[in-house]
Amino acid sequence: MKSSIQTTLSQGLAAGWPICLGYLPIGIAFGILAQKAGLHPVEIGMMSLFVFAGSSQFVAVSMISSGATAVSIIITIFMINLRHLLMSSVLAIYLKRSRRRLLLLFAYGVTDESFAVNLSKFTQGGWGLQQALVVNHVANITWIAGTVFGGYAGRIVPAHAFGIDYALIAMFICLLVFQVKGPRLVWIAVLSGTSAVALSLVIPGNSHIVLASAFAATCGLVFNRLRRGNRT
Amino acid sequence: MIESRYVWLVLGMGLVTYVPRWLPLQVLSRHQPSGLLVEWLEFIPASILSAILAPVLLTAGEPKMLSLMKPELWVAVPTCLIALISRSLGITVIFGMALFWLAGRVL
Numbered sequence: 001m002k003s004s005i006q007t008t009l010s011q012g013l014a015a016g017w018p019i020c021l022g023y024l025p026i027g028i029a030f031g032i033l034a035q036k037a038g039l040h041p042v043e044i045g046m047m048s049l050f051v052f053a054g055s056s057q058f059v060a061v062s063m064i065s066s067g068a069t070a071v072s073i074i075i076t077i078f079m080i081n082l083r084h085l086l087m088s089s090v091l092a093i094y095l096k097r098s099r100r101r102l103l104l105l106f107a108y109g110v111t112d113e114s115f116a117v118n119l120s121k122f123t124q125g126g127w128g129l130q131q132a133l134v135v136n137h138v139a140n141i142t143w144i145a146g147t148v149f150g151g152y153a154g155r156i157v158p159a160h161a162f163g164i165d166y167a168l169i170a171m172f173i174c175l176l177v178f179q180v181k182g183p184r185l186v187w188i189a190v191l192s193g194t195s196a197v198a199l200s201l202v203i204p205g206n207s208h209i210v211l212a213s214a215f216a217a218t219c220g221l222v223f224n225r226l227r228r229g230n231r232t
Numbered sequence: 233m234i235e236s237r238y239v240w241l242v243l244g245m246g247l248v249t250y251v252p253r254w255l256p257l258q259v260l261s262r263h264q265p266s267g268l269l270v271e272w273l274e275f276i277p278a279s280i281l282s283a284i285l286a287p288v289l290l291t292a293g294e295p296k297m298l299s300l301m302k303p304e305l306w307v308a309v310p311t312c313l314i315a316l317i318s319r320s321l322g323i324t325v326i327f328g329m330a331l332f333w334l335a336g337r338v339l
Contacts, residue, residue: 015321017322018322018325021325032294040234042234043234043238043242046234046238046242047242047245048237048247050242050243050246051242051245051249052245052249053249054290055247056245058251060245065241068242070237070240070241073241073245074241074244074245075247075248077245077249078248078249078252079246081248081249081252081253082252083280084249084252084253084282085252085253085255085256086273086276087253087276087280088253088254088255088256088257089260089269089273089276090254090257090273090276090277091256091257092256092260092265093260093265093270093273094263095257096261097261098261100258102252103258103261104254105259106257107250107253107254107257107258108250108253108254110253112284116277116281117237117321119277120321158313161330163328163329163330163332163334163335163336164335165293165332166307166327166328166329166331167325167328167329168286168305168330168331169288169289169304169308169328169332170311170324170325170327170328170329170332171313171321171324171325172281172284173283173285173308173311173315173322173324173328174315174321174324174325174328175281175321176278176281176282176285176312177279177312177316178315178319179277179278180278183279185275188275188278188279188282189278189279189281189282190282191279192278192279192280192282192283192286193282193283193285193286194284195283196282196287197286197287197290197298198283198288199235200287200291201291201297201298202294202298208283208287209280209283209284211244212279212282212283213276213279213280213283216275216279216282217272217273217275217276217279217281218272220267220272220275221271221272221275221280222286224271
């Protein structure tokens with residue numbers, strides 16, 4: 001008879017393995033880049049351990065290369081990762097009455113990918129903080145290991161084998177399909193995507209993600225309220 | 233050995249990354265968020281996923297320009313269909329990867 005820890009672990013792994021698949025090549029690529037920028041594998045591992053945010057780590061390394069000040073790097077990283085505030089807000093709905101210490105731990109692992117997977121599981125039902133933590137940490141271990149390996153591997157660039165570069169994109173597409181539960185959400189997604197594309201063309205960096213999604217969500221809310229107003 | 237300057241840098245980076253992830257969990261799981269906020273948040277997942285994906289599929293280059301020619305975009309159409317039909321993350325990811333790999337060989 002399987003213990004409940006084993007069950008929780010296998011559930012988390014079953015949900016999280018696509019993230020690991022995606023994180024490996026990206027992590028290794030980051031490690032290689034960081035090594036070229038003069039970082040030692042231990043320093044690389046330290047960054048991945050403390051930050052655990054892929055896109056901002058890439059930016060940080062390029063800023064380190066160009067001699068930016070620590071303050072400017074930290075501010076930039078803050079802005080890039082601000083979208084996780086929105087993601088945690090959504091997840092909080094499913095984590096009411098959770099133990100404070102577990103929330104402290106869970107917060108560490110909130111990334112685009114773990115958010116999307118955990119949210120989809122929470123909305124399906126039968127998912128708890130324990131399983132969600134497994135997803136976060138399996139992804140985390142894979143990320144740290146990948147980046148450190150990349151740091152050591154240096155010249156050995158991974159082959160773009162079996163389309164592995166598409167793993168994360170395919171994952172996001174699938175999770176978006178899961179989230180778009182009805183015509184209204186289709187419109188919201190289209191609005192958000194269009195705004196995001198437009199913004200990304202004029203504003204450098206990642207701010208288009210927060211701006212576009214906040215804008216689209218607000219439009220959705222306004223539309224909801226207007227429709228309700230018309231019925232009274 | 234590792235400079236203390238670097239340690240302070242990654243600690244600072246870690247802090248500014250961690251706090252936005254933690255704050256909503258701490259505040260919103262304890263206090264009852266307003267109906268307005270919950271309604272707004274319900275639109276966020278679809279919006280955020282779309283806002284992350286759309287530029288990746290539709291823009292390219294330095295400086296960024298609209299592009300309809302990326303193989304990522306072309307493969308996204310069948311991948312989307314597979315997601316709709318299979319309703320399975322694993323199957324979608326595997327098929328998406330295979331299609332993208334094929335696209336790399338054919339195009």
